Amino acid sequence: MSEHPASSAASASPASPEAPVPWPAPEADRHAQAEQQLGTAGVAYRTVGGDEAAAANLAWWDADADDYQATHGEFLGDADFVWCPEGVREEDVRLLGDVRGRRVLEVGCGQAACSRWLTAAGAHAVATDLSGGMLRHAREGNERTGVAVPLVQANAEHLPFAPGSFDAACSAFGALPFVPSLATVFAEVHRVLRPGSPWVFSVTHPMRWIFPDDPGPLGLTVTQPYFDRTPYVEVDDDGEATYVEYHRTLGDYVRALAAGGFTLEDLIEPEWPEGHTRTWGQWSPLRGKLFPGTAIFRTHRS
Numbered sequence: 001m002s003e004h005p006a007s008s009a010a011s012a013s014p015a016s017p018e019a020p021v022p023w024p025a026p027e028a029d030r031h032a033q034a035e036q037q038l039g040t041a042g043v044a045y046r047t048v049g050g051d052e053a054a055a056a057n058l059a060w061w062d063a064d065a066d067d068y069q070a071t072h073g074e075f076l077g078d079a080d081f082v083w084c085p086e087g088v089r090e091e092d093v094r095l096l097g098d099v100r101g102r103r104v105l106e107v108g109c110g111q112a113a114c115s116r117w118l119t120a121a122g123a124h125a126v127a128t129d130l131s132g133g134m135l136r137h138a139r140e141g142n143e144r145t146g147v148a149v150p151l152v153q154a155n156a157e158h159l160p161f162a163p164g165s166f167d168a169a170c171s172a173f174g175a176l177p178f179v180p181s182l183a184t185v186f187a188e189v190h191r192v193l194r195p196g197s198p199w200v201f202s203v204t205h206p207m208r209w210i211f212p213d214d215p216g217p218l219g220l221t222v223t224q225p226y227f228d229r230t231p232y233v234e235v236d237d238d239g240e241a242t243y244v245e246y247h248r249t250l251g252d253y254v255r256a257l258a259a260g261g262f263t264l265e266d267l268i269e270p271e272w273p274e275g276h277t278r279t280w281g282q283w284s285p286l287r288g289k290l291f292p293g294t295a296i297f298r299t300h301r302s
């Protein structure tokens, strides 16, 4: 799940997209290893092409993989399907329906805990991710649990599977925030799914874009226009992207799904559970009680 310290966005002026904001941001320590390794020096809002975004995000997720797993591994479990920082579990909500005997594709799997849960639930799951670093943790998870989920290194924009290979597809905060075109990923997912198959994915709720990525009171003040789709980009000293994240409005998702041949069944906005005290990056009880942090789109291939 993305938890990037876009808190620097608080001070970045959307009116001057080319002017990088000095680094480090207030909460940059969460990703210190990746930022140091990649030489992250500032933040900018600017357009980013697909190749630059893919290269930056591959390098970033490789560099951040150990920190991500160290920070979130326990919460995510080894063979558990957690949709979001609010702790919604597939075990309880069954958004994918009955997966027994189904071929299920996971997109942007990270350490692949979701795919191991799916396997334990009787599915034939295949876990894919762009990052070799994240897949290394997935392999270690396979070895720890003895649940040998097939792992495939692949960009969600180019899924290496034949048409109609899967009966369901899912993604928990994987890939979609990091690719320039929803249409490209939706077209690929559509191609590899059988007609009628579920495609369920969770992303940061689009309304979070307007606030700094801060779990505390600073994260309650609007600093960024909801309608500005200019990507959030971290850059090194040469201005090269080291991390890219894209914003879409709720309407953008709905239109891309319809245009991509998917039927939207539900949009789940999980409420912050009573007694849930765990902060995940910008997700916190304080903010979670006031506005949604996650959007889960439940769709099927029309």
Ligand SMILES: C[S@@+](CC[C@H](N)C(=O)[O-])C[C@H]1O[C@@H](n2cnc3c(N)ncnc32)[C@H](O)[C@@H]1O
Pocket (backbone or CB within 6 Å): 001, 002, 003, 057, 061, 076, 082, 107, 108, 109, 110, 111, 112, 128, 129, 130, 131, 134, 154, 155, 156, 157, 171, 172, 173, 174, 175, 176, 178, 179
């Ligand atoms: C926030 S993590 C989510 C991982 C896991 N689903 C979880 O809940 O922890 C995002 C994942 O998306 C992967 N990713 C980023 N861009 C991608 C792309 N273009 N194609 C496939 N995976 C991508 C990253 O490598 C990372 O493992």
